[in-house]
Amino acid sequence: MLLTHLHQIRALVIDADGVLWRGRQPLPGVAEFFDFLHARQIPYIIATNNSARPEADVVEKLARVGARIEESRVLTSSQATVLCLPRLAPHARRVLVVGGEWLGIVLTRAGYQIVEQDADAVIVGIDWNLTYDKLKRATREIRRGAKFIGTNADKTFPSEDGIVPGAGSILAALEAASETAPVVIGKPERTMFDIAVEKMGVAPELTATLGDRLETDIEGGHRAGLKSILVMTGVTTPELLAQSSIQPNWVFDDLVALRAAWENG
Incomplete structure (x- = not known):
């Protein structure tokens, strides 16, 4: 049709x-x-x-304005990333995360070990506490051969304070430093x-x-x-x-x- x-x-x-x-x-x-x-x-x-918040947060946020939905109707980029990891990095067990706490929780629940070195994959999402040290460690692991995966490539996103940097801004910095393009899920x-x-x-x-x-x-x-x-x-x-x-x-x-x-x- x-x-x-x-x-x-x-x-x-x-x-x-x-x-x-x-x-x-x-x-x-x-x-x-x-x-x-x-x-x-x-x-x-x-x-x-958004890779930083669980599906339940979306449900609760909608409930506050009178919209009743089920958690199964929500798909986040962190959830999608975990679903795709076995295909993208089938032998990965150790992952370095540049992202929010929730992204780490989702990966841990799926059986991955969160590490700071000797990673099989580097997973990047929005990180409210981004530091130079995190960028340095991620760059080192990507250059060493870890699979470089981004939950999403949004350079910015709208907030009540206006347009602010998104995960894509972090990906851009790591791509420049590692000279490696990420695989993007979102x-x-x-x-x-x-x-x-x-x-x-x-x-x-x-x-x-x-x-x-x-x-x-x-x-x-x-x-x-x-x-x-x-x-x-x-x-x-x-x-x-x-x-x-x-x-x-x-x-x-x-x-x-x-x-x-x-x-x-």
């Missing part, structure tokens, strides 16, 4: 930051939008490049979209990605064969949209406008 109308969409891959909230601040129409999806029985996965790579689509059991051509970033949510969705919906509540400005070669199938001011168009379409 060629999707030309919103009402033809059978499933959604939904971004979080810049779509559902901005930092700690919820965005307009979140609870009502999920009520709409539940009423229409439209399956969805919230796929976020959006815009199609890995997370493929995992989400498989979880929902809906064909990619009947699925749309819903996000705020052209270069991750929209471009990544297109790579995975999905249609795309952009909301203007995150990092994309009208000027950026007009100048970009990456163009979504639909554009809306926010979730309120999207729901209204979908209901009336």
Whole structure:
């Protein structure tokens, strides 16, 4: 089926930051939008490049604004990274982590040993406590031959304080120092979209990605064969949209406008 109308969409891959909230601040129409999806029985996965927070945090954050969802509907880049590690580094057991505490917890639960030297892989996510020493150790291990893996390549992300550096900024520093390009798991790579689509059991051509970033949510969705919906509540400005070669199938001011168009379409 060629999707030309919103009402033809059978499933959604939904971004979080810049779509559902901005930092700690919820965005307009979140609870009502999920009520709409539940009423229409439209399956969805919230796929976020945020590697620092557990899936339960997304559930709790949505519950505070009246949106009730199950943890199984959340896919984080840390979770996706663990799912992909056996394929990317099949013999890896020892990993050096540049990232938040949660990323280390997820890897430990999956049976990996967190180390500071002699690592089989270097896993990089957002790190609120990044130091030069961490960058130095990671560079040493990558140059020694450890597999270099990034949970996501977001250079920035929206917060209540404005646009701030993301995991991609850390990856860029390590790539420059190690002269090695990372394997990236999160959006815009199609890995997370493929995992989400498989979880929902809906064909990619009947699925749309819903996000705020052209270069991750929209471009990544297109790579995975999905249609795309952009909301203007995150990092994309009208000027950026007009100048970009990456163009979504639909554009809306926010979730309120999207729901209204979908209901009336």
